[in-house]
Amino acid sequence: MKISRGTLAAFAAPCLPIAANGLPVVVYLPPYYASALGLDLAVVGFLFFVVRFIDVPLDPIVGHLVDRTDTRAGRFRPWMAGGALVMALGVYATFMASPGLTPLRAFAGLMLMYLGYSALLVSHTAWGAVLSDDYHERSRIFGWWQASNLLGLFLILGVPPLAQKLAASDDPSFGVHAMGWTIMAALPLTVGWCLLRVRERARTGGEHHRFADIMAVLKLPLLRRILLADLLASLAPGMTGALFLFFFVAARGYSTASAMNLLLFYFAAGLLSAPLWVRVARRFSKHRALIWSLMAYCVFQTATIIIPGNQFGIAAVAMVFAGIPAVAPAFLLRAMLADVSDAETLRSGQQKTGLFYAALAAVQKLGYAIPVGLSYSILQLIGFVPNLGAANAPSAIDGLVLLFVVPAVVLAIGAIIVLRGWPIDADTQARNAAALAT
Template sequence: MLHKRRTLAAFAAPCLPLTGVGLPLVVYLPPYYASTLGLELAVVGILFSAVRWIDLPIDIAFGHWIDRTETRLGRFKPWMLGGGIAMALGLAMVFFASPGITPIRAFAGLLLLYVGFSAAQVAHTSWGQALSTDYHERSRIFSWWQTGNMVALISLLAVPPLANALGPRFGWEPSAALGVHAMGWVLLLLVIPTFAIIMLGVPERKSVHQHPHGWADIVSALKRPLLRRLLLIDLFASLPPGFGGALLIFFFEAARGFSVAEARLLLLFYFAAGLIGAPLWGMIARRTSKHMAVALSISSYAVLHAMLVLAPQQNFWLAAGGMLLAGLPAVAPAFLVRAMLADVTDAETLATGRSNAGLYYAVLVGVQKLGYAIPVGLAYIVLDMVGFDAKLGAANTPAAIDGLVMLFLVPPVSTALIAAWLARGWTIDRAAQQQIIAELQSR
């Protein structure tokens, strides 16, 4: 079944606010909390990392409950609604925090934000899996999902510089706080309408293979070889942009001599490339396979990311070109891995007689969070150890800047190559998936 474009657009609509809790939050909030709000760099790294580790079992719990949900609204809509409300409250606490905030207060806001995000994100991606059983249509569905993410990223990253440019006209002094507060308002204003669009515009297809499962099935699911391998692919594919996002502003400011505003502008080139990259890699996946497209994209990302480190200082347009090229393959793993997980769900349903889609997507959401939590926690702690000061920028010591450059280069490239190697060994192609669906339907 091919879905109409308006249905896919409605499905992608919640990506606008949900994406704001992803990379933009990692890029903007930790430096903002470490400089403007006055928390120590190591404390910020621990907070932003710890809240995601704590949130991981919550993801799994949500997936477990979503698989057991049957309401008049449907299986996924109640969780979208509840998650949206909690996320809105968390956004208000996190984006509008005042200078002098305590670590406990910062942690509470982050935890509430991520709990709401978890409920909505797990329900959203699980819903995408349930929309179709066709191998290539699943790539199409999640390609729209990823395009929505890219539109959101570009739009949201443009908000702070735009707010600072227009602020003086309204009597607001340009500052980091103005940019962060503007992004917070945009996200808050997007939650209700976009969640309403998906709830009204996207049908829920009832799974004929759905069976309630117990907590023992969670442990059993994590022992499944296919799921374990896919989770590792997603983890190692999420770590490179996680490290890059956490360190990007520091790298371009301290090691390459750009202003913070220029460093943030470079992100727009990176994510603008994703609008081209998503359909491009979707086409490559249709002509080869999902897993080969993942392997090709993430290995090419490793090469292009390494080239960023070789770029000369203070050459903005050369750096912008490098960011544009690196953004083309960076977009592919996120949506293709989720399409691959839909195939894994069918394979495991065939093997076990149970549909654990909500659980599987919950675990994948948790793994993606780790892909952002590990870099922030590890990188910020290491930066603090080598003497890097977020407030000094290019005035840091040569040793501190060298440590920053090595962190920006080595972990992203090495983890990307591991992800590519894991993806090459994947076993479910189109023929295998069609056979699985045929056997499920015959039951």
Template sequence: MATEPLTRITRLIYAAPALPLAMLGLPLLVILPDFWAGPMHMNLAVVGFVLTSVRIFDVIVDPTIGRLSDLSHSRFGRRKPFMAVAMPVAAVGAIGLFFPPPGAGAAWLFVFYALVTWGWTALSLPYWAWGAELSDEYTERQRITSLREGGTILGILISAIAPVALGITSHVGQAHLLSLLTIGLATPFVFLALVRVRDPLPVRRSPPAGLKPTLQLVASNRPFRRLILAWAVNGLANGLPAALILIVFDQILHMPKASGPLLLVYFTAGVVSVPFWLKLSTRIGKHQTWAAAMAMSGVAFAFVPAILHAPHVLILFGIISIFTGAGLGADFTIPPAIQADVVDVDEAASGEQRAGIYFAAATMAQKAGNALAPGLAFPLLGLVGFSTHGGNNALQDGVLLALYCGIPSALKLAVAVIMRRFPIDRAVQHELRAAIAARA
């Protein structure tokens, strides 16, 4: 494990790939179904089936990539070889996905969506694990993840602004622009990181544990169990508003075009808040800072029903978006730094550095929370007879608001409670590093 602090330029070079990689999220999540169901004339049900089929394999792909990168041991490092191979695979997938030939069918969609999805996984999981291994110091880990995840939020913000700034309104044009921007920026940024940033290799004093002992140790890691629970609950809390925001602005506020500017406020607040959370986590600790941020988000979002019929509702909604967007900044930057400390618990017990499998498990927890959101929200709305075409009664609107802001607010407060007494603080992490050094 590296012990020397990184220079600012090294941290920046490491964090730079996060910005373009985040820019591909919008076309993959929002534009892709409409692109293939619209210009490509594919049945929407077929599109949904193919996309879901690819994501089902994440249950196998994520832990496999995480564990293989943990076991990797080359003269270039552990994480770099995976990223070097995954980058062109993901790029080919993006080109095939958004620049298909006429008449491309379900098989084409499956192959190239699989390439970009699994290529992105093979790139991102080693990338996150790499960041956890660049330093063994409590605060330095927060600096690294703050810069990287601040770049992620900025990339999301740019992906929303760039098409508007360039006057590109069609989904086809937006998909083309963002996929080319992602590849054009990610290629040099990833290459520079691979060349300029160290990828420390652990000293192996015994053969790596098999899959079963590894999973047993991961499952017995109590701080990790608490963190992954918080990650899953928070994923659901973030997924519900994301799935329902357009419906709320259309059916409750009757201002569908206002969602765009308010989302810009939300993500801008996330970017701007990152230095504040970094400073606060240095003073009071990472888990306390995340708990405070989640409590702030939960309380702020709970005010949404009270402002819906107030004068200047958009201004009030913008104020709420500032607070919840700031909470997003904490969501992105703090849990990965806590995850690096959680991995120390495993290393102290096993003598093996396995950040890859831990970040794979955390990713799966977030995906599960996000995936549960529409699976919970839309059937419940259907059960009460809610219609996206209007004419809903007070009960139906109330269920929509409960799912949009009521349940997420309660879940955010639950995350704050879960993390309030998290067992790893600065002192405990220093003790873990001392135990690891003594074992070595």
């Protein structure tokens, strides 16, 4: 059954504020905390890593509880509503922080924000997995999901330069505060639309699995491959995102505003190319489309090393090409995981969709947490000065450039290796769906 565009739009709408809590947090908040708020560079890296590391085990617990939830409102609605409220409180504490912020207060704000983010993200993606049992329709569902994520990224990254322009000030706090207010305003509007418009399908398979199943699911070979591929595919843009401002401002001499505008080109290209990857997946299968996107990512990420300084047009073109393949892994892996969930439901008689997507959410968080903690520690070791516009030694700049390019390419190649020979195609999923229906 084909889902209407109106339903897909309502389902995808919460991605706008959810996405704003992903890469923009990595791109904006660590440099802001390390420069404008005066926290030590290594402390900032450690905080963002440890909060995500602590938060990771909570995702499977949330997924377990989502699978066991049975209310008149449905399985997913209570978790999305509660998650949105907690996330809004955390966004306020995190984005509205002022100079004099202590590491403890920074930790508390980040922890609160990511707790709400976990509940919202896990319940939302698990809901998307059960909207349809059709192999190609799932690509379409998560194509809308990813397009909405990219639109959210595109819009939220446009907020800081607009806020600074309206305030006629280069103070980064204007931009960060404006991002926070935008996220808090978008959360009730988008989540409310989704909860009111999208219906929940009847369950397939039993849902009362045991708490011990949280660890047991990690023994499933296909799930482990999905999780490893997603970790590698998330670490790659996570590394570049954590270093993006430093690379273009310190290594290439662009202004902070110009660097932010380059990010807009990157995400705009991803937004426009998402339907292309849906068509490729429909024509050749999801895993082949995913492998090809990772191969293209390796080529274009390597090419960023030759981006010249103070040539905005050339840099913008490079960001467009880099953004085209970067969009595919996130939504194709989630569409593939829905197929894995059906295969496991057929095998075991228990539906563990929430658990599966919680595991994937946990891995995604590591993909954003590890780069900040690791790359910032390496930058400090090589003597890099984080204050944007500060002078750095040539050796520190060379180290920054290599850190921006090489790890991302190596990680993407690793994801390609993991995904080779993927066993579930359209015919396999059709048989599984038919068996579950009977």
